[in-house]
Amino acid sequence: MNVREPSIDMNRLFDRLRSLGAIGRGEDGKLVRLSASDNDKAGRDCLVSWLNEAGLEVAVDRIGNVFGIWRDESNEKEMPLLLGSHIDTVIDAGMYDGCFGVLSGLEVIETLKAAGIRPQRPVVVAAFTNEEGVRYAPDMMGSLVFAGGMPVEEALAVIGHDGSVLGDELRRIGYAGTLDPGFLKPHAYLELHIEQGPVLEREGFTLGAVENLQGISWQRITIDGIANHAGTTPMSMRRDAGHAAARVVTFLRDRAMASNSPTVATVGCMQFEPNAINVIPSRAMFTVDLRDPNEQRLRAEEAALATFLEGLAKAEGVRVSVERLARFEPVIFDGDLVAHIEEAASRRGLACRRMTSGAGHDAQMIARISPAAMIFVPSVGGISHNPAEFTPEADLVAGATVLLDVVMDLVRSSGAQA
Amino acid sequence: MNVREPSIDMNRLFDRLRSLGAIGRGEDGKLVRLSASDNDKAGRDCLVSWLNEAGLEVAVDRIGNVFGIWRDESNEKEMPLLLGSHIDTVIDAGMYDGCFGVLSGLEVIETLKAAGIRPQRPVVVAAFTNEEGVRYAPDMMGSLVFAGGMPVEEALAVIGHDGSVLGDELRRIGYAGTLDPGFLKPHAYLELHIEQGPVLEREGFTLGAVENLQGISWQRITIDGIANHAGTTPMSMRRDAGHAAARVVTFLRDRAMASNSPTVATVGCMQFEPNAINVIPSRAMFTVDLRDPNEQRLRAEEAALATFLEGLAKAEGVRVSVERLARFEPVIFDGDLVAHIEEAASRRGLACRRMTSGAGHDAQMIARISPAAMIFVPSVGGISHNPAEFTPEADLVAGATVLLDVVMDLVRSSGAQA
Numbered sequence: 001m002n003v004r005e006p007s008i009d010m011n012r013l014f015d016r017l018r019s020l021g022a023i024g025r026g027e028d029g030k031l032v033r034l035s036a037s038d039n040d041k042a043g044r045d046c047l048v049s050w051l052n053e054a055g056l057e058v059a060v061d062r063i064g065n066v067f068g069i070w071r072d073e074s075n076e077k078e079m080p081l082l083l084g085s086h087i088d089t090v091i092d093a094g095m096y097d098g099c100f101g102v103l104s105g106l107e108v109i110e111t112l113k114a115a116g117i118r119p120q121r122p123v124v125v126a127a128f129t130n131e132e133g134v135r136y137a138p139d140m141m142g143s144l145v146f147a148g149g150m151p152v153e154e155a156l157a158v159i160g161h162d163g164s165v166l167g168d169e170l171r172r173i174g175y176a177g178t179l180d181p182g183f184l185k186p187h188a189y190l191e192l193h194i195e196q197g198p199v200l201e202r203e204g205f206t207l208g209a210v211e212n213l214q215g216i217s218w219q220r221i222t223i224d225g226i227a228n229h230a231g232t233t234p235m236s237m238r239r240d241a242g243h244a245a246a247r248v249v250t251f252l253r254d255r256a257m258a259s260n261s262p263t264v265a266t267v268g269c270m271q272f273e274p275n276a277i278n279v280i281p282s283r284a285m286f287t288v289d290l291r292d293p294n295e296q297r298l299r300a301e302e303a304a305l306a307t308f309l310e311g312l313a314k315a316e317g318v319r320v321s322v323e324r325l326a327r328f329e330p331v332i333f334d335g336d337l338v339a340h341i342e343e344a345a346s347r348r349g350l351a352c353r354r355m356t357s358g359a360g361h362d363a364q365m366i367a368r369i370s371p372a373a374m375i376f377v378p379s380v381g382g383i384s385h386n387p388a389e390f391t392p393e394a395d396l397v398a399g400a401t402v403l404l405d406v407v408m409d410l411v412r413s414s415g416a417q418a
Numbered sequence: 419m420n421v422r423e424p425s426i427d428m429n430r431l432f433d434r435l436r437s438l439g440a441i442g443r444g445e446d447g448k449l450v451r452l453s454a455s456d457n458d459k460a461g462r463d464c465l466v467s468w469l470n471e472a473g474l475e476v477a478v479d480r481i482g483n484v485f486g487i488w489r490d491e492s493n494e495k496e497m498p499l500l501l502g503s504h505i506d507t508v509i510d511a512g513m514y515d516g517c518f519g520v521l522s523g524l525e526v527i528e529t530l531k532a533a534g535i536r537p538q539r540p541v542v543v544a545a546f547t548n549e550e551g552v553r554y555a556p557d558m559m560g561s562l563v564f565a566g567g568m569p570v571e572e573a574l575a576v577i578g579h580d581g582s583v584l585g586d587e588l589r590r591i592g593y594a595g596t597l598d599p600g601f602l603k604p605h606a607y608l609e610l611h612i613e614q615g616p617v618l619e620r621e622g623f624t625l626g627a628v629e630n631l632q633g634i635s636w637q638r639i640t641i642d643g644i645a646n647h648a649g650t651t652p653m654s655m656r657r658d659a660g661h662a663a664a665r666v667v668t669f670l671r672d673r674a675m676a677s678n679s680p681t682v683a684t685v686g687c688m689q690f691e692p693n694a695i696n697v698i699p700s701r702a703m704f705t706v707d708l709r710d711p712n713e714q715r716l717r718a719e720e721a722a723l724a725t726f727l728e729g730l731a732k733a734e735g736v737r738v739s740v741e742r743l744a745r746f747e748p749v750i751f752d753g754d755l756v757a758h759i760e761e762a763a764s765r766r767g768l769a770c771r772r773m774t775s776g777a778g779h780d781a782q783m784i785a786r787i788s789p790a791a792m793i794f795v796p797s798v799g800g801i802s803h804n805p806a807e808f809t810p811e812a813d814l815v816a817g818a819t820v821l822l823d824v825v826m827d828l829v830r831s832s833g834a835q836a
Contacts, residue, residue, distance in 0.1 A: 197650025214649055218695060228800055230684035230707045231632055231776030232615025235674045237800070242685055246667035253661050256653045266648035267660055268697050270690045277636060277686045277705040277743070284688075287695040289648045325695070358649030382646055382655070 006115035006408070008400045013107045014393060020046055020087065020103065021095025031095060031387065035088040035130035035141075036064065036166055041173035043087050047102065047127055054110045056125070060177030062152045063145040064129040064170045067184070070109050071122035079187035081119070081410050082370070083108060083403070084126030085362060086142070090134050094389020100377075101192045102127045104400040108407050119411030121187055128362045129170075135160040143362035146181045147369045186370040188337060188410060191363040192403045193374055194391050198382030199355060206398045207352040208376030209341040213364045214264075214291035214356055215298040215330035221248065221309070224319040227274060227282035239317045242272045242281035247316075251308050252288065255301075262356055263292045263301055293330045293356040331364040334371035337406075341375055344405035350398050359384075375399055375406075424533035424826070426818045431525045432811060438464055438505065438521065439513025449513065449805065453506040453548035453559075454482065454584055459591035461505050465520065465545055472528045474543070478595030480570045481563040482547040482588045485602070488527050489540035497605035499537075499828050500788070501526060501821070502544030503780060504560070508552050512807020518795075519610045520545045522818040526825050537829030539605055546780045547588075553578040561783035564599045604788040606755060606828060609781040610821045611792055612809050616800025617773060624816045625770040626794030627759040631782045632682075632709035632774055633716045633748035639666065639727070642737040645692060645700035657735045660690045660699035665734075669726050670706065673719075680774060681710045681719055711748045711774040749782040752789035755824075759793055762823035768816050777802075793817055793824075 024039030051068035085101025105125035133139025156167030170176040225241035252265040273283040292298040345352035377399035442457030469486035503519025523543035551557025574585030588594040643659035670683040691701040710716040763770035795817035
């Protein structure tokens, strides 16, 4: 039979994005679908109804990951191509983060089906549980468990910020599946996602071929000085914890700006004690978020900060203590998959750049067990985790189309199409 | 009759300091005598009992200032010499701040009486209401009203942080007097106080002859940048309000350290929004406390900060807004009184330096209507407003003795002693 050149149904994709984005809004209009909540159940139910409509086999594993499986007798012995992301949200979220990847995966499968493609291997779309980590820690939990990085029993026992137990909540909303996480062994994993940063828009690219994901180092630093009267204590006699903290902020900034490396350094939290207008701060507590796609560089940045803190303690007569909050090594995505993405974009005449993901994604977990890569589309103004999150429709179409093209390459690579 | 060379009764002074310091302690042992509270009433009652025991005329004005007046028919037409300070405290206070000055004033009067001195003019000890300003704003309220700087009706109507009305509370504790504030016109005012700073101790002086009091400029600065993802936003694309705030902190510090002037600059309060580890701060709010004993220099410091903020806004792409919270011009104390203090210290062989008060005191208010000056004694470690506030007994004796000597000079200056 003849194969039409397949193309995605953009109206169906946009309708589903908007429909899913309308689920879980409170009376204030804010979108909140925290993992395993009633709102999450409503979102999941909606997704499952679409998976069923598309004629996919729906499967749920023990951690609540939802799969729409397209397979037949001819290919069910092959390792599946997995497309995925998540549909849980942060509080007061936008409608693109995660959902765009899941719905595009579904769209690609439906497009291929409608085009009469018979893939060489199963194609599966996945929505992973609790990517955001807002209600239950850690984030990216569903993909982590799926990849064998956390025992499922441990994950199900996690107690949320609201005192709920994840396993209980999954049962309550009807998404405590029976399949062991990892029941599928992916041949490859692709995740389409909004950038959540400003690079593509500012540099005029439509697509990003994500070749790696930054390593993350989170530290909490506490500086102890001596509280004293702001009026009566000469400058030379001060042990000002707040001033010492400010020195760390400017050090990190100056160092990152002076470097040609992609290192980013952020002090997001800052607290002074006693925090009184006329008292020299006795204590400053702040966080340092260091990220770099290269593990050696990330270690060098950590070391440079440690050296600076040592000198600061001596110079300012303060005590510095450091607590490590989180540490993830960088993830290198699969070079062949990244090249596939670049080629597909090039064939479509779309401006695409290789880039690093600054945010964490399910892809970094699946990369433990399978070749994986990501496609980014621009986020206007770099805004995400916010109702103002927005990606123009042309860019959404570009992203889904390139995903489609790459999937076609991968499932037809042995000439298995009809 | 013969006059003994008078000397203060240090045991009586220390006993009273300790007794007053024991009043107003909660079950946790913390000393709290907020103005016009039950604990303040207990402290006032104790003071009044001592004023009565000393044979002084007790007077209370409408704002609750308490006076112990030593006068007789021979001198009651003369303007009185006023000695004073306050006995209200901050929360979790030490026992010296304010109380030492009031009890030393009483001690001086009793010593002079016991020595048979017949002063040329009345000598009065005063405890001013609400110097600390913890419960009711502004601080130094009793002396401000006494000096005519605030209408008494306005002061009595002030609503405290706990919702109480000062006038109601003064009535409730029995210290709403009937005398108009300012019923006494001082010939001169002397206040003995702990330094509340580290200078005397560090430089090895027993006494300070306070010649002026810093001008104070309080500002609240708000910097608005743009919140963005800490991982996905390259350093060059950030509008980091927290980083901009840190630049202000280091600018102020570097400028003050590089200067030979006594300017002090403090950032005591700091707050980031949204204050999340992985979000670039969209907003930083902080306070700037600038002090200098010279009004021209204080203005120059304010101007330098304003110029810096202007450049910062441009360089960092942030919006800066400034709110003036308080502004007091420096106070110059009476040169003759300061010289008197220095001479008296010198006669006793006590190491005394001229100095600036970095803290506000009742003396700055009384200076509006009368020659005024202050005597400081060391604060160990510069610590005040804290249970660890401490001044060695030898220094307390030195301060009270010099106060006695200066008072004797002033009341015997026309040879009026017996």
